[in-house]
Amino acid sequence: MRILLLEYKNTLQDVKEEIVQIDKLIEPIAKKEAAKKMTPEDGGQLLELRRIKSALNSDKANLEYAINWMKTGRQPDSYNGIENRKAYEHKSFPPSFFNQIESPVSGSVDEPIKGEAVEYLLKDLTEKEKDVFILVSLGHSMREVAEMTRSKRETVRRLYILAESKVKKRSSLI
Missing domain, CATH: 1.10.287 (Helix Hairpins)
Structure with missing residues (x-):
């Protein structure tokens, strides 16, 4: 060698x-x-x-x-x-899992516009941040989300705080 x-x-x-x-x-x-x-x-x-x-x-x-x-x-x-880090990364939940998500847009807005608004607000988030943000927003506890995503609770908390700040920043632009 x-x-x-x-x-x-x-x-x-x-x-x-x-x-x-x-x-x-x-x-x-x-x-x-x-x-x-x-x-x-x-x-x-x-x-x-x-x-x-x-x-x-x-x-x-x-x-x-x-x-x-x-x-x-x-x-x-x-x-x-780790030769292939992708093998260890969190796999995002399928879109069907989030069909129950409530849109942050209130009022009588058409469904396509609601979907576009949600998509716009979540645009800057990584897949894992999206999953954590949506699951916590749906009422799951940090512990439950940690179990679902196979992450530590502190990681989930940190991801949620980061995602929340990104969504707030994005929502101020609307």
Whole structure:
């Protein structure tokens, strides 16, 4: 593994040097472009050099990612050793679960408008915040919501407070 890591590091260094060389080639053409003295051949060359630089930057990012992965033994940007965080995230309740929700819009308003108002008010909330906010609004206790969402009660309380502040902020715009 050390040899592979060393080869990746050497390749990364080579790619960085190529990027510097491309920058040196781009610089005089870019000056011509700024001075509006660029010929069509220069334009084609500049376009090609920028395309090559973009590819090299992509290679550089991929190499850095792989090197980081080899050094740490885990996927970069994956916290606490969880390779697929999506597997552990709360799955939102199906829309049919919330058919009993009361609209915060009062008065004799058409049903489509009520739905749009509710959708507008809940627009900024994450899926979990929506679930917590709606369940608590329907009269469930924090403990019950925590059990339903498989979360801690303190997490539910925090999510509810955050969601409530977002909804209040959004409702002040109506």
